[in-house]
Amino acid sequence: MTSLSEEISKKLNIYNKNYTEYTKCLVRDKEIILDGKPEEKVRQFFIYFLINQSGLFPNEIDIKVESNNHDIELYKTVKNKNFKPYYSPLMIVEVKREEENLHNHEKQLERYLTNSCSEIGILYNYHQIIAYLKKDAVFTSRYLKSLGDIPPLILQISNSTQNDLLDFEKAVNGNFDSFNYLAKKYGKYALNTITFRLKGGQLPIAGCFFRFKDNKVYYDIYGKFCKKQQSFNYQDFEKLVSITY
Incomplete structure (x- = not known):
């Protein structure tokens, strides 16, 4: 097996400054010292x-x-x-x-x-x-x-996240079943913001704490405290806009 020193000398751009070995991290794009750092x-x-x-x-x-x-x-x-x-x-x-x-x-x-x-x-x-x-x-x-x-x-x-992206694209095109699945997975709490539109609504709605019961969707307006949750009927859903952290 080739030694680590040989491998990195072939693969990394290693250079000396003031008798010290450096390279540039390929991710952080910053200069880092290699000497004394195995x-x-x-x-x-x-x-x-x-x-x-x-x-x-x-x-x-x-x-x-x-x-x-x-x-x-x-x-x-x-x-x-x-x-x-x-x-x-x-x-x-x-x-x-x-x-x-x-x-x-x-x-x-x-x-x-x-x-x-x-x-x-x-x-x-x-x-x-x-x-x-x-x-x-x-x-x-x-x-x-x-x-x-x-x-x-x-x-x-x-691959599991790729399947969620497919459901997201369906929900953006108005598929309620996909919206239902994604809201239950990503909108149960306030970790993510789920933005959607309702039929006849002028502005998109940013929600969280989603729950589904009796053909209705219940949710909180993200960032606002209300004693009673907002709600809408399944058939009033128009499309999903975004899901962001």
């Missing part, structure tokens, strides 16, 4: 793979570095500016120095996944890759043979 070398190598070799960036994934105290977070790429609800990270990646025992960090990663409601985590130290999958609050782990095994895991979880 984890940063592993992280930059992993980022290089995501951007240049995974086949997922930028059409399928968005990458965040050092976000929410996580080394790397991967999110589904926003493909419609009007459909931007809150999403948990598709994957959280924690990188460690080459000689680090990855099993010592299992509990840390499981805690990150639980707190962020993410389903896939990766521990990586250049020589080993361990994937953690969460289902029904239970974690399972397995070793991956190469970084090339990671993209299928990402696509597996991101």
Whole structure:
């Protein structure tokens, strides 16, 4: 196996200033020091793979570095500016120095996944890759043979959000069943703002706290407190406008 130093020397733009090695982070677009930072070398190598070799960036994934105290977070790429609800990270990646025992960090990663409601985590130290999958609050782990095994895991979880985008497009065209599904999923609380139009209404309505009962839709006006919820009949729905976080 080629050493990490050889790999990053071939793939990254590394340069010296004042006897110190630097490179520019491919995500943050800022100069970072590599000398004395073994984890940063592993992280930059992993980022290089995501951007240049995974086949997922930028059409399928968005990458965040050092976000929410996580080394790397991967999110589904926003493909419609009007459909931007809150999403948990598709994957959280924690990188460690080459000689680090990855099993010592299992509990840390499981805690990150639980707190962020993410389903896939990766521990990586250049020589080993361990994937953690969460289902029904239970974690399972397995070793991956190469970084090339990671993209299928990402696509597996991101396909569900693609289906929601299809429902969003249907609701924008007036499909009430799709609006019903999306409002129940993204509008149950005030985390997201769901904007829609009613037949005969002059202005769109921004709502939250949606509930459905007896052919009627009940909701709160976003940002306003009312003792009684607003409501409308199913047949008065015209179209969905946006769902945003």
